[in-house]
Amino acid sequence: MTTTIVVLFNLKPGVSPSDYEQWARTTDLPTVRNLNSIDQFSVLRTTGLLGSEVPAPYQYVELLVVKDMQQLGADVSSETMQKVAAEFQQFADNPQFMLTEIV
Numbered sequence: 001m002t003t004t005i006v007v008l009f010n011l012k013p014g015v016s017p018s019d020y021e022q023w024a025r026t027t028d029l030p031t032v033r034n035l036n037s038i039d040q041f042s043v044l045r046t047t048g049l050l051g052s053e054v055p056a057p058y059q060y061v062e063l064l065v066v067k068d069m070q071q072l073g074a075d076v077s078s079e080t081m082q083k084v085a086a087e088f089q090q091f092a093d094n095p096q097f098m099l100t101e102i103v
Contacts, residue, residue, distance in 0.1 A: 001101060002039070003069055007062035009095035017059070020091045021045070031084050037071035038064060060092075 011020055024043045032041045042063045046056035066072050075081060088095075 003066045005064040006098045008058040009092040010059045012093040035075040039067045040065040
């Protein structure tokens with residue numbers, strides 16, 4: 001069974017969206033996409049709520065399609081991923097990591 005991790009977050013106060021997005025393109029996306037446990041990884045910038053002028057409650061959404069949750073545990077414990085995770089925490093304000101499965 002495939003698990004998709006949905007990560008919802010806003011940037012911390014004072015963090016520039018362009019700085020975060022540059023880091024995501026050059027560090028986060030290529031590193032995570034290279035993990036043996038990951039099938040797909042996307043970072044999405046929200047642009048609003050459908051049918052409304054109200055901004056979305058979260059600025060960013062990450063979608064990680066995981067092919068092997070046990071392998072993911074091993075992958076994220078690597079020195080490289082620990083560094084990437086620490087850098088992510090410098091950008092993201094209280095990210096919410098939700099585990100999902102296809103109905």
